[in-house]
Amino acid sequence: MSMKSHAFNTQGNSGIRPTVQDQTGFTLIEILVAIVVLSLGLLGLAGLQAASLKNNQNAYFRSIATQQAYDMADRIRANLAGVAAGSYDALGTNTPANPACIHLVAGCTAANVAVTDHSQWNTTNGRVLPNGQGSVDCVLGPGANCSNDPNAVRTFEITVQWTERTAGGNVMGAFVTRVTP
Secondary structure (H helix, E strand, O other): OOOOOOOOOOOOOOOOOOOHHHHOHHHHHHHHHHHHHHHHHHHHHHHHHHHHHHHHHHHHHHHHHHHHHHHHHHHHHHOHHHHHOOOOOEEOOOOOOOOOOOOOOOOOOHHHHHHHHHHHHHHHHHHHOOOOEEEEEEEOOOOOOOOOOOOOOOEEEEEEEEEEEEOOEEEEEEEEEEEOO
């Protein structure tokens, strides 16, 4: 029986042992990959922050529009004589000249108060909202007929509009509410 000896090469294919100098570039690549991954994460976080700020601004405008609509509802409730006279039946998006008679109790009619309310309200809409404007219309509601009958029950639709920024460009935002004084 013959015995053959087998030699095992533990030094690799080239016959040269790997040294520390042969592997120095490997950790540099790992660091570069980690920097790229971290950079992408930070870019995503910055985009999320920008979207959050934009949505927060739009929510703020909706909140202001809601307050403005309720402001006009309170003005309508405060001038029931003007409501009965039909002074609030069709207030457009224009801003009329303020008759400035509020401080003159004797010289201010219910119709003048309605014009003052309309002027002050739309001036404020334009100041607190981008391209803000509002309108009030008498609409048919339960028992409403929007006539000059002082005993008629009127329901008013109050609309506040403004310009909102979206990803697709500027669009008109609107808040609409109804009130029966």
